[in-house]
Amino acid sequence: MWGGAPLSMMILPSEYAASKTRSRGPSAQPNPLKRAIDIVLSSSALIALSPVLAAVALAIKLDSKGPVIYAQERVGLNRRRSRSQNGNGNGNGNGQNHHEHEMPAGWDRREADCYGRPFKIYKFRSMVTDAERNTGPVWASASDSRVTRVGKLLRKSRLDEFPQLWNVLRGDMSLVGPRPERPTFVVSLTKEIPDYPRRCEALPGITGLAQVKWRYDTSVETVSRKLQYDLYYVRHSRLLMDLKIMAATVKVMARGEGAH
Numbered sequence: 001m002w003g004g005a006p007l008s009m010m011i012l013p014s015e016y017a018a019s020k021t022r023s024r025g026p027s028a029q030p031n032p033l034k035r036a037i038d039i040v041l042s043s044s045a046l047i048a049l050s051p052v053l054a055a056v057a058l059a060i061k062l063d064s065k066g067p068v069i070y071a072q073e074r075v076g077l078n079r080r081r082s083r084s085q086n087g088n089g090n091g092n093g094n095g096q097n098h099h100e101h102e103m104p105a106g107w108d109r110r111e112a113d114c115y116g117r118p119f120k121i122y123k124f125r126s127m128v129t130d131a132e133r134n135t136g137p138v139w140a141s142a143s144d145s146r147v148t149r150v151g152k153l154l155r156k157s158r159l160d161e162f163p164q165l166w167n168v169l170r171g172d173m174s175l176v177g178p179r180p181e182r183p184t185f186v187v188s189l190t191k192e193i194p195d196y197p198r199r200c201e202a203l204p205g206i207t208g209l210a211q212v213k214w215r216y217d218t219s220v221e222t223v224s225r226k227l228q229y230d231l232y233y234v235r236h237s238r239l240l241m242d243l244k245i246m247a248a249t250v251k252v253m254a255r256g257e258g259a260h
Contacts, residue, residue, distance in 0.1 A: 034239060038175050042168040049162065056124055056150075056159055063150040066129035069163055071120045074180035076172055078116040078200040115186050116200035119172040122163040126151030137184045156256045158249075164206045176242040177205025178230040192220050196227060202234045209233045209241075212248040 046053075057068045131146040132138065140147065140155075147155065154160040167173040173180065178199040181189070189196045210226035210233075233241070 031239075034174065034242065035171075037239070037242075038168050041175060042165040045162075046165050046169075052159075053162060056154065056162075059150045060125055060148075060154075064128060064148045066125055068125060070123050070125040070127075072123070073118055073183060074121045074204070075116040075183055075186045075200060076119045076180055077203045078197070115190070115197040116180075118183060119167070119180075121172070121180060122166055124154055124160040124163060126154045126160045137182060158253050161206055168206065172204075174203040174205045176208055176237075176245050177202050178208050178233065179211060180204035189220065189223055193224055193227060195231065196223075198234065199227065199230045202237065207245060207249040209245055212245060212252055 060068045126148060127140075127144075127146040128148060151160070164173060168175055181199075186197065208230065210229040213229055214222060214226050
């Protein structure tokens with residue numbers, strides 16, 4: 001239950017545990033119908049919401065210095081079909097480079113590449129420029145001083161995620177799927193949660209089953225909890241489930257039950 005509202009397609013962690021005894025085969029082949037829906041809905045949304053997006057861009061520009069759109073590297077779909085059971089395959093990289101500051105000291109950047117194809121995700125900037133200059137990569141927290149005034153509204157309503165409709169059109173993401181994570185967090189979380197890379201067996205999404213159940217990641221504990229829903233989605237995703245998740249996402253946005 002999210003915010004006291006029951007969601008009929010949601011599962012309980014106990015259901016996920018039971019599902020682990022089922023087939024562990026690779027994720028299904030790409031669904032042409034799902035891709036068609038992604039293209040139609042994302043392009044339609046970009047056109048219909050263009051006045052809203054323009055207003056958001058103006059508000060960001062007037063509120064604080066820095067770019068309107070923020071680009072950040074994330075780990076996407078793992079197109080390799082042969083991996084070890086716990087997701088720590090050998091990996092051969094894909095020839096793309098990561099920024100040095102994205103990777104923890106002592107890690108080979110190819111270690112992140114083996115989990116999925118890296119890509120640039122786009123968001124409306126909700127924090128001050130160079131927010132991680134003094135801290136390095138960290139999760140946002142409640143009452144995070146780095147979040148701007150407009151950013152608080154964007155994150156609560158999740159309007160900051162709307163530029164990712166462009167990622168959907170490009171094929172980097174789907175409307176629904178596990179949220180893509182940053183390379184540095186993928187590498188470190190895999191050490192704590194061996195099943196974590198299996199999220200990359202599905203195309204990442206703007207919203208997902210875990211997102212309508214939980215807020216943004218704040219700790220390894222919340223990540224572990226949300227992973228249960230992500231892996232359930234990877235195994236059992238259907239178009240009907242996608243539609244229900246989209247409907248639940250609209251409710252979350254309308255109630256302002258987004259990030260801190």
